[in-house]
Amino acid sequence: MAVCIVLIAAYQLLIAAHIVRPSPGINQWQSNFVRAQQYVIGPKLPEAVLVGSSLSGRLTPEWLGPEVSARTLNLCQAGGSAQTGLEIMLRSGRTPKVVLAEINGTLIRGADEDLMSRLFHPVTSRPAAYVAAFKSEYQPASVLISSYRIQTLLSKTHLLDWSSLRQFLGGMTRKWSSPPAGPEQALLEVAGTAGPPKDGLTPEDEKLLREQIEVFQRHAATLERAGARIYCYDVPGDAAFANTAREKRIQAVIDQMLPRQKVHWLPEPPPRDWKTSDGVHLDDPDAILFSDFIRRQILTILGDKS
Amino acid sequence: MQFNSFNFYVFLFITFTLYYVPALRRYQVWILSLASFVFYAWSSPILLGLLLFSIFVNSFTSFQIVRSEKLALFWASLGVTVNLLVLAFFKYGPLLAGVIADLINTPPTGSLHALLVLPLPIGISFYTFEGISLVVDTLRQQRKSPGDHDLVSAEFGPHLVRSSLFVAFFPHLAAGPILKARDFYPQINTKFLRDINWDFCFRCLTVGYFLKTVVADNLQDYTFWIAYPYFKEIESFTLLTLLFGYSMQIFADFAGYSLIAIGLAAMFGYALPSNFNFPYISRSVTEFWQRWHISLSTWLRNYLYIPLGGNRKGRVRTYINLFIVMLLGGLWHGAAWSFMVWGCYHGIGLAIERLMKDLRGGAGQPDPEEASHWLWDTGRTLWVFTFVTFGWLLFKLPNFSHVIEFLRAVALNVGEPPDLDRIVPVWIFSLPVIAYHLAHVSGIQEMWRNFRLRARIQSPWPRDLCYGVMMAGILLNHGHSNAFIYFQF
16 A cells, blocks of 8 residues: 555656656547546636537647647547537536537437546546546556657557548458448448438437437537537538438438527538548548638637637 | 446445444344345346345255255256246347347337347346356255255245355355355354455455456457457457457456455455466466366356266267357357357367377376476467457457458458557556466466575565555556446356
8 A cells, every 4th residue: 555655646746747748548538538637627727619529529739720729628529429528518617718519410429428427426536636646648558658659650640549440431442352331331330320221310310319409409508608609510521421311311400400590600611522531530631621710710709810 | 336336335335334343243144145135236126136036046946955855856956947047038038039020020019029128137147057056056965965954054044044145245246256055155154354364355356456447447448449340440460459458358357356356255254266367378278267267167067067977978978068068158158149159169179179188198288287398388378378369259249240250351451550559558458467477377486486585585575566556557547437348247
């Protein structure tokens, strides 16, 4: 026990002396939790927060630029949705000035209750609020993997584990014994659903989507009463993917329940033939372009000229 | 309720306190049994009824075996049959319902649908086997020495209470070790706080929680990608590394659980059998099954292999018996083709080893005390590890077609650079398991002993440092709180 206490104390000293650098997370689950913890117990409340899925999680601080990154936190959750980010804000009691919420089919996933229970546990989450060594970003193995020379060998993408998924659907030139997946099958495999819906969105999924949009509306209203301004947006993707029956139906439901006349939406990004690596995630050059668009929107909203 | 949850720590504190209060000492068995029911009912209260039913059936039939010598075999058969029927219903009912639904080609409704969505009660595979152990051990004892009833009390009430503790004792309820009645019942008596071996408890719990929360729960974030369809695009060497990581994970998860169970039981004065003996240093498949899930393999040996004839009915029958035992052992894990294939896979491995031993005139088995060349031993160990690791694929991918797809991906996805995002963390989190095993290789142990003698290291500081690092790791580097893999069985 004494050895354990000494080791933890020594590690805390290294953190306090800035010898140990925090890790952004070495896999998507840890990255999600690190970001969530940064929001809940970070010293400084960001002025603007992005909430959404891995689609917006691609927007790295480097691409958003130093001016915006210093005032913005990307709270997007790989494998999650905007619901998780909103839930985190509500439960933490910390309300930023501006919330940019990614609105698309990922809303079906709802909030990540497992992450919530770990993040807000009345007992086990408390040590991290007072002792940095207990924070997820300082987990020794993560710090080791992130910091040394190994980092130069690792992918520089913000969400390390989605590189495999991009390769999976981007590998259209790879030789397979079976034909490459089309965009609709790709989405379903990404979403983990069983098989292609015959007529676009299944009735069960549409019901789920509508319920989740209602939840989103309630959360957004609560945050607006607390002083936040909520702006909706979506990440552009592959045109062929957007034209699938499922995506069209999702868009129709969103347009019906969150019409532009009643809800703040960001303007559409400049029209172009957006390139993705898997039908949904923007490839690097286009992610940089979209990041620049979001950067200018955030600066406009916060009252600065771009 | 998971061992690594806050709710469990509160539960443990309350139970431990009540258990050792002097005024409540005479009710210790009651306290532990009731606490175990609370533990089981926490996540699924409705399934507590099944556990109570199992306890009642096994208590009643074992009691009747002793009361009625002429009908002893009848009561034993009834007890075993009911246990197997319950296990078959819950484990294989959904599979059967699925087959029927496919055959009649209509969406399942009513009872068929209810069967399809039937939840698998946690621990059912373990406590039904223990119930069978109680019934069979009682029958054997009755036949061997009638009147000698150390398993069954003279009255049904006390026997029911003791049997409740035997079956439901919470440290081992969800995932073993599988207890044998004749080993546990003699331990049921009054326990005192002063008799707890705290050093033993501390060591078991520390190593157990470290293996589970630091190794297994962190590796889970990488072996996740072995799932279909994610593995289809992953490069070959990375896939093999992930499979290696899964091998480490399943050991750390299960052995960690078993050590926690043993440590917890020791806190209440009960000795549970060891369940793992560093299985990945095995030099043969036979040796592997003497080191892995020891309580299951000894159960299968005592209650299945030996009654089938064991190795007493000639060579061919021995191979068949080995195959049958492993096949049923595989099916015990779950109602999926993969588990049956896994059982066959190990059964064939065991049978072939036995055949080779017989062909060599019995000299084929590795004798742990035999001085064999370290290169040969290392080669055999690596071979057995590879054999076992590929077998774990059948656990990870219960859909057999996905197993084939995975192997195809390993064969075809060559030429791309390995994914260091995954490979490096898998190796880092696997190192403790590797070190844990290497520390128990006899050659390395001898080297360490000689080093300590030469360096005159007499104090236990190396051991204390190891445990201190493990405790710090548990507090600082735990993964998500995932359920134990063997809870699904």
